[in-house]
Amino acid sequence: MLNIPCPYCGPRTETEFTYGGPSHVTRPEFKSTDIEWTHYLYHRENPKGPYCERWLHSFGCGRWFNAMRDTTTHEILKVYLLGETSQIDEGAR
């Protein structure tokens, strides 16, 4: 069970959180092709190593934030607020 450092509340156990999938996914324009749109809906990266994700502290402050997690060790490398970018985003994605 992960120990997730909520940027608002501090470290809390995983059962207090809701997972929200990868961060920084760009929604295509409405006029995008069907292929682009379905890729956005259904295709996700599954990298080995650092991965940026959205988490909701649902049984805590109720706020969403970003966390970068290493998918091989589950180490939380950093947490940062919505709207912020991870410094090593590009490497992670």
Added chain:
Amino acid sequence: MSAPGPYRLKVSADAPPVKFRFDGRVVSGIDGDTVASALLANGFRVVSRSFKFHRPRGIFSAGYEEPNALVQVHSGEYAIACARATQIPLSTGLEVSSEVGWPSLSFDALRAIDLVHSVFAAGFYNKTFIWPSWHIYEPLIRKLAGFGRAPTGPDPDRYESRNAHCDVLVIGGGTAGVAAARTATADGRRVILAEYGDIPGGDGSPLHKLENLRVLPRTAAVAYYDHNLVTLAETFAGRVDARRPRERLWLVRAGRVVLATGAIEQPLVFSNNDRPGIMLAGAALKFLKVHGIATGRQVVVATNNDSAYTVARELRRAGVNVIAIVDSRESPPDELLKEMSALEIAVHKHCMPIDTQGFSALKGVTIATLGAGRDVTNIRKIACDALLVSGGWSPTMHLFAQAGGKLKFSDTSRTFEPAAAHPSIEIVGSAMGTGFGEIGERLSPVGNTARQWVDLRHDVTVADIELAVRENFTAVEHIKRYTTLGMSVDQGKVGQAPGIEVIARTLGRRPSELGHTTFRPPFVPVTLGTMVGRNVGDLYAPYRRSPLYALQASAGAFFEDFGEWQRPAAFPRAGASRRETMTREVKQVRSGVGLYDASPLGKIELIGPDALEFADRFYISNLATLKPERARYSIMLRETGIIFDDGTVVVLGPDRVLLTTTSTGAWRVAQWLEEWRQCEWPELRVVVASVTDQWATVALTGQHARTILKRLKPDCDLSNAVFPHLSFRATRLLGGEARIYRVSFSGELTYEINVPAHKGSALWGSLLEEGRFFGIEPFGVDALLHMRMEKGFIHVGADTDGTTVPDDIGFGRPAAAKQSHYIGKRSLALPENVRPDRLQLIGLEGVGAAALPVGSHLHLRGSSEATDGWITSAGALSTDGKPVAMAMLRAGRRQMDKVVTVHDAGRVVMTARVVAPMFYDPSGARMNA
């Protein structure tokens, strides 16, 4: 004082005797015994039968790794199956029985299986009992296998769980663990020390005086999860007592973890190495030192390392006749040889046991001198009644491996050792795997491999592994599954290292080239009760109950779970069935008036200047044109275009919008809105407030609804002209605020009246009082769902599923007409969502009187599809009893008036005609009245 049990060497005068029963016989032990030590003291050799061959088996170890001595403890609802006799503290009145053996442990008729053992090789079941079906054979085979007996009733014991945090968690309370715990506390760190057995020094140990140290004896560390979360299972000593918890699960989040878990002695592999009387040498030492028991009168020790010499020495000093040491090494250390010589114990160097004699008790061992390759010379027999074996020690690395630590088989220590350090784990003591001296051969080079056991409990022999390799299994994980090696109760704790060596020898490879099987939690068996804790029965999940719950309960409501809510399904009168009650309640509402509790209906307020703009982005209907005091029904989609929830939208004011959701969807919808508010549209000035619990909602429905409500004198005009269907008033009622909707799920004139939750009971009572003249009655969810089916109103999640888009249920037009953007809009244009042969909502009228079964499949004439759709809701019409249904049908709106066949449970049960999904008051005159 005479020692209880002929094998007890000495006993201190103050150890009180303890009597218990084993297979019905009264047996005496002393305080401090385990069941295993008491049985040994009394000369019990056979305590169980093996799993497959029903071979007689004795106690093999003195700890949690015990593979043989599994017994049944207690009976009835307290029964515990497959308990390890080595782990059960003795207590007066304890009932213990053997698990395998028919008709009895001493005469097991099924041992005939052992005589034809060659038939029962690895994979036997998979190869033999496949025709026509395994399930035919399974019950008999299960009986033959003789699992323990399950409790006969619900567990009467209480279990607890708790969370804990510490800077250092020390696992293992031996010398190394205690020292580590002491050291860790020195600079003020919070330390937890968990020990499976009792802590040396007992409860009086000075350790208990350290303020920042919590000592947990009789506590097993069973699992290691991410970020140093370790679960501990604490067992409370003593008798079963309903007033106290039996076990407690700890969830410990530790800064660092120290593993002082010690090592598990491994056996030697030779023919008939399973006979009662053969035991791990270290276990014999523990039985001697802790319990004062001699494990035999004529003892032979067989070893491949130095540790067993200590056992021989201590037994001899205690007066036990140790005849010989058989050491597979060519040159054991000189000082050990000198010591044995002084104790007059013969040492047979470079020798191994190759066979044993006896059946229910050991009579002798055959040893041989090892030669080149697999040759042996000088075969001779030694008579003995106990053979103590030591095949080296495997560090207990289960938790290390669970934590992601890498292990590697060392060809010198002949066991798995940590291959690299783990960032948050320290290993101390014998768990480090050093200090056992040179380790010699542990596999006999000769003998009948079908009688050489590697896994005692599951009867896996060297021959089984050889067979697996012959059949082309080469991976350790595959060989494990094919032979079931290491899959029994002890999970391969005894025999893991020799098992790897046998696999390597058979494959012609070095053990260090092979991997190991995955170490999975739990480390030792844990009762389900401990895992579950208090989360059973009423405490399994919290109930949600409306503020009207108690009132309705006293009115005789029959409650059922709808999602998390307990809602009245019906209000049955004495003797009436649920179905009869539903029919009566529908008739009551259709012909007069009724009321029901709609409080669970989800209610969410959006507050802020952008509230309406925010709401508009979620619904398929255009909300920009929504006038004040009007309510609009609409549908919410996921981004995939799939229907997610439905409800009404009301504009309360310039910066306030009120949404209703389905009862079970309220939480989901609130979370969904919040996610978009925070993550996608932070620029919108709006907050989302879930107000479901703030309001009690009573729906007054039927032709007399207006008359009755009027008598409560609401502060608004109820006439249809100014307060029509699909409108809303924020007003006053019963001296307080109220929100009244005109919406209808039943198809009758309906007012949904919301008052602050604490006033719900007053409202309910007043409506019943004012409605008495009209024969008002409460009704339940059954009747409501039936009435909405007659009206063709969808129930999201019942009529729709995870594939349904708005056009499928007839809402394609508003969804397409809305110009502004909303969630899911783009997806509605995907080719899949506009396919002409999609399932569409239709109505069915049954041909004949029989009911249309919900869930039955539909078939169109001439169709080659496996199914053309299914029935989602059904019932008998309240007007004329005709069987009708709502259904999803392939291109359904183009099939009007066609006849479909209805398939239930694989048979055609009836035919039905396709009609519009509207069976009652199609013009809507009644709800618009």
